[in-house]
Amino acid sequence: MEDKMKKTFNKLAISKLDDFVYGSCPNPVTTKSGMVIGGGLVYPELNFTLPGMDVNDATMDKAARIYTDIITTSLQRAAELKSPGVLIEFETIPDFTEVPAYGRRINQILIDEIKAAADKYGLKATLRTTPNDLREMSRPPVMRGGKYWDTMLELFNNCAKDGTDFLSIESTGGKEIHDDALVKADIRKSILAMGVLGCIDMEFLWAEIVKICDAHDCLPAGDSACGFANTAMVLAEKGFIPRSFAAVVRVVAVPRSLVAFEQGCVGPDKDCAYEGPYLKAITGCPISMEGKTAAPAHMSPVGNVAACVCDVWSNESIQQVLLLSGMAPVVGMEQLIYDCRLMNAATAKGQQFMMRDLLSDSDASLDPQAYVLSPEVVLRISAEIVKATPDGHLAMTIAAARGAIEEIKAGITSGKVQADKRDMKWLDKMSRQIDTIPNDPHEFYKMMEPELDLTTFTASEYGL
């Protein structure tokens, strides 16, 4: 079993703290509308979803009206607030991917309204389309073919053809194993799920998505370990699993999400991929991040620190509900724009590094999950990850886990990060577990096989 990296990242694209800041990166991306993402300014990225309702033939007109209303009012507000540009994410709901005609219809509405806002207000905007990873609708998941695969690719293809600027996905390869890793706080299983299964699956999946992008005037943007590391964050926030465990899982996700870039992604990486700062350090590509302004979608311990090196700043998602001032997506747009204004004002004065450090200082000492997102920690662990690149994804993932554990331990010991009294015990336990992992992914899989629930998982779907 060999990694099929089209591109390899043997060294950091950004190695110095003085080059690592929000708004700019070595490989900025220019959109059709002329926004240069990573070219200096931080742009807002708005995502939104339907309120509680059924989606079917009978309700699609209503759904279309709701999306039309959301996009027109949000773009109008962006124009009123003189935003220099806006990224819109269309993260589909499962029904929209299952019935690609539904998803395509909404996608077209967004494309049309973005165009209309350009004409009406001179607003620059760009669209990211993120279909659902339908493959887990089969239980156990069927990863490389079958009706869900075909259906999902149909939506990717059609949206690319219709003029979407970016394609993304939150791919789920390995999740069927990782869910169990999370509730058992089992770091080995997490490493197997993301560092072996996830990487194998993303190589296959992203090779396909990149092909679709190449066939149309469309850019492959990136993936998110949302169902892995964000689920860990949510569970930690509820007190279900240790925060230190969730922090390590976050970093374990890095080599997995990096695979998208090895296969040709150019960014901006997905907003909910909090592993983004690592990807930016390693690849030099722009990233989208979300933090306090995404609180309507999920609470987090990383509300400010998440912004330190973002190139796009997102609200994650909000359903169309009426708040006192207006509809929630418009509120989200306004809040994002003010956040971006503040960061960009600092850049205009050459104070972006100082702002970055304040964003980091304000959170990093309060939670290990925030600590591992602080720029200097990110750079140190990223350096460990790329050192392991020649040895493949499993080695990189082990390096990520080890790096995170050592950094958090050192942070706790030196008082740089507060921790629960139980965290050190868990970190030690994780260290010991990682020491038992063999270097060969196949051997590792064989070792773990007895502990896997094989009713939820088909090894051959991963070429194992």
Add this chain to the structure above:
Amino acid sequence: MEDKMKKTFNKLAISKLDDFVYGSCPNPVTTKSGMVIGGGLVYPELNFTLPGMDVNDATMDKAARIYTDIITTSLQRAAELKSPGVLIEFETIPDFTEVPAYGRRINQILIDEIKAAADKYGLKATLRTTPNDLREMSRPPVMRGGKYWDTMLELFNNCAKDGTDFLSIESTGGKEIHDDALVKADIRKSILAMGVLGCIDMEFLWAEIVKICDAHDCLPAGDSACGFANTAMVLAEKGFIPRSFAAVVRVVAVPRSLVAFEQGCVGPDKDCAYEGPYLKAITGCPISMEGKTAAPAHMSPVGNVAACVCDVWSNESIQQVLLLSGMAPVVGMEQLIYDCRLMNAATAKGQQFMMRDLLSDSDASLDPQAYVLSPEVVLRISAEIVKATPDGHLAMTIAAARGAIEEIKAGITSGKVQADKRDMKWLDKMSRQIDTIPNDPHEFYKMMEPELDLTTFTASEYGL
């Protein structure tokens, strides 16, 4: 007709830009729970309201459950995020003031749960109670007696007795005239409404509220020109009236809201009083402000600049509705805490002035309403206002209006603030109108009387 100022502010409490920043002020206020407001840290202030529902005997149990749920979950989140302290505002809905037993019951729930959170988490929290100004329920309003006056004072009294820390109100004296001033963009009528009627009424009203506070262990916090200047902001945001007019109205509100401090208020002034920075400069007392994090309550052009010199940072209000992550008030608490963390992180590094300037830079040039909230403009106009103090409230209000007009004109001319092409015309028109105002408030009132709708307004209620 003479102004009855118990305290006069003949000079600025803060006259230098280097002393004018968020989090600290010359006259900090210490709460029973040990928070020092204006003593260095910016604290969050959370306000919330019921979702769409009737309030009556049959539903009060439900309302009580909702308030209990809001306060417990919000304080829990504040504790989880390690907030150094929290201000809770109970801004009543009209039914709670009309039936003081309702308001008192909810107020007691908040007091109890604040106490419970102190015991459970060690969280410092404090309560501001803001009854409604019921007097406008009579049409024309009855300002100095009658059933609405008695009912309103009953709630003030009982909440003070029960242990509320702060009393506030958004008083409405003069609003019956000001509504018309707004839709006609008539600056003279605005000055009459706030600089004469509002000031006269607030002297009377706040003398009473301060008495109530003195009788109990309670502090008079301050008033807001919400129904005046915030209505102007909302109308300007809809494109109904000129932004420059709304900006001038904001500053016109300053002497009116200052009356609360002349009568003994100590702050923190009301969150929605965007005239707060002026009050802080003049009185040296702490202020609460709201901006981007209050977008669920109302959109605004001052999302960041509003924070420049705040001591408390508020969400204005949010109804109890479910968002994707949880209930909206908890989301509000989280967002406020992250905003405060960032400001406080800057203070910890001695970079609070730099942060203040970025907050200002990011908005001030984009809208005259933001421009008049930038700290240096605030200090300059405030200096003009206090110069007029010996001549009374009308003179101060005229000075405020003139100062605002001149500053905005100069800002537009020098390119410091963008304006609509029609703004300069409106500024000139306002200047000309102000030139016709006599110095004597009585004479001014007589001059304006023919233009007033006397069916909506009773002069004798203002001692005129």
Add this chain to the structure above:
Amino acid sequence: MATLEQVSQCVVDGDVAGVQGIVKQLIDAKTPPMDIINKGLVAGMNIVAPLFKSGEMFVPEVMESAETMNKGMELVKPLILDTDMTTKGKIMIGTVNGDLHDIGKNLLIMMIESSGYTVIDLGVDVKEETFVSAIKEHQPDIVGMSSMLTTTMMKMESTVAEMVKGGVRDKVKVIIGGAPISPDFVDEVKADGYAEDASTAVELCDRMMASI
């Protein structure tokens, strides 16, 4: 020689002081009074409305235009029969029980009135029974209710219920609006239409009248 276009322009410019002079000239020149109204004064307001909607005119300017139109009307009205004066319809407006917000309601009334409707303003804090008895008295085509508070929006439902009880619900169209009101709320309170703001309210009324 004064023209009907000049009358329109006066209205657009809100030239309260100048309009009567021009209208007088036209009357003296035997211009048909209904032309002065329809091709002059009302034509002017028909230019104003879209300018307001697109943000090129402010409310105070629209109010001056409306005042200018009324000034012109003062001179023309005595010259025509009452029956010649048409109204687009009769609309009754009120802020619901417990709610004191009136500035939005007043803007709405101004917009609706100057677009050619007859308006009956019930004011603020209007009790359920008051709506019903006023409907019986004035027989409006449309009843508009506004609410600005989450705790008064439910009064729309009880007001409609009271209309049903009073036997007048099917005699009027009911439209609603206000900050906490979403389009879905129309069904919930059994109303007929929703308007987001003053401009769209006029369009809504036009649609409602067309469907009566």
Add this chain to the structure above:
Amino acid sequence: MATLEQVSQCVVDGDVAGVQGIVKQLIDAKTPPMDIINKGLVAGMNIVAPLFKSGEMFVPEVMESAETMNKGMELVKPLILDTDMTTKGKIMIGTVNGDLHDIGKNLLIMMIESSGYTVIDLGVDVKEETFVSAIKEHQPDIVGMSSMLTTTMMKMESTVAEMVKGGVRDKVKVIIGGAPISPDFVDEVKADGYAEDASTAVELCDRMMASI
């Protein structure tokens, strides 16, 4: 000499490796098997549940406790009659049609099971008809439905409707939960109860069972 307290402690500590040795000693010492279960194993889980709720124990620790309990049970079960084993009730759980989220559902099942209920797990993306046929087959006391998406929450309503049609609605209590679900939603979909999270779900089930 081993004690029942030691058994409890093993469960609390999640001592999967050690529990069987101690249980064996107690069996050899003729401790009544039902005492080993109730005063040892179950007593341990009764300590665990509140520690989890207060945040002093993590889910993986609770899972180890549950596993420890099961290890102990393996030895004791053959010594008792099937009829001696009581269950607090039978609960059926599924994520609704179109929804793939299962981690929350699985946590819930673990918590409910280790508190003494028998659980039937229908999995994710459970069609309306599947709920109904499974109710007929397994005859649970309570049916729990979860949904994590605003666009699948409505499936709760259609599932309850299907239960009515299938004639099984009044044979079970229906409880619901999930991120987009608010307590008010219970009435909307005609369910019987709402749980905010796994801990409160157990309490809800206890209340529901008491009311049956």
